Amino acid sequence: MRQAPAISFSRCDPMQDKASLFIDRVTAQETERILPELASLLHACVHDGASVGFIAPFTMDDAERFWRAKVLPALTSGERVLFIARQAGDLAGSVQLVVDTPPNQPHRTEASKLLVAPVFRRRGIGRALMGALEIEARSLGRSLITLDTRTGDKAEPLYASLGFDVAGVIPGYCRDPFLDRLDATTVMYKRLIS
């Protein structure tokens, strides 16, 4: 599996204020260095109600454990690629590309845990992160991106606007982070035509 290079490679300025937003692909080493920032990002999103795999109570330690135990090893082994967004130096968002697909799905890849900190939302950062993810998927020769997102969440129109189609809805898929309720998930996909 391909390893991420030592230096982050992707820099694009999709905002009108081009100087202030950077999207970078980060190595495992860099990820370890910014673990507290990544933990704050995840913690803030979950406490804002995001359905990204966690339920309350969700502490900063829980958040840091996720990055350290689940993401770092996968970055080291090359099974995932992590992009972060920085605006004016602050960590504003992140997204992961899962490239560790089974042998019969070498063309597929998965978008995972798109997170934009609540204070940075509606500035085009989510769209920019997904743009970087798609460029990476194409550069790896992948022709299909899949993902799932809680039905009715803000992410759904974002993915639709980027050309993702709905494959279907699975009712009662996951627990709300705070309420005793099961939510549906929408499975989406995008074919990458070269």
Ligand SMILES: CC(C)(COP(=O)(O)OP(=O)(O)OC[C@H]1O[C@@H](n2cnc3c(N)ncnc32)[C@H](O)[C@@H]1OP(=O)(O)O)[C@@H](O)C(=O)NCCC(=O)NCCS
């Ligand atoms: C979903 C999320 C990543 C969007 O990030 P963002 O940086 O605010 O999104 P953008 O500014 O790039 O918005 C892009 C498009 O998404 C849609 N969108 C984003 N936020 C929206 C909202 N609050 N209401 C309706 N549409 C919204 C719009 O179509 C928007 O385009 P527009 O601004 O031209 O109308 C962010 O709200 C988030 O982190 N949510 C919590 C985590 C989560 O649910 N992640 C998805 C996991 S699958």
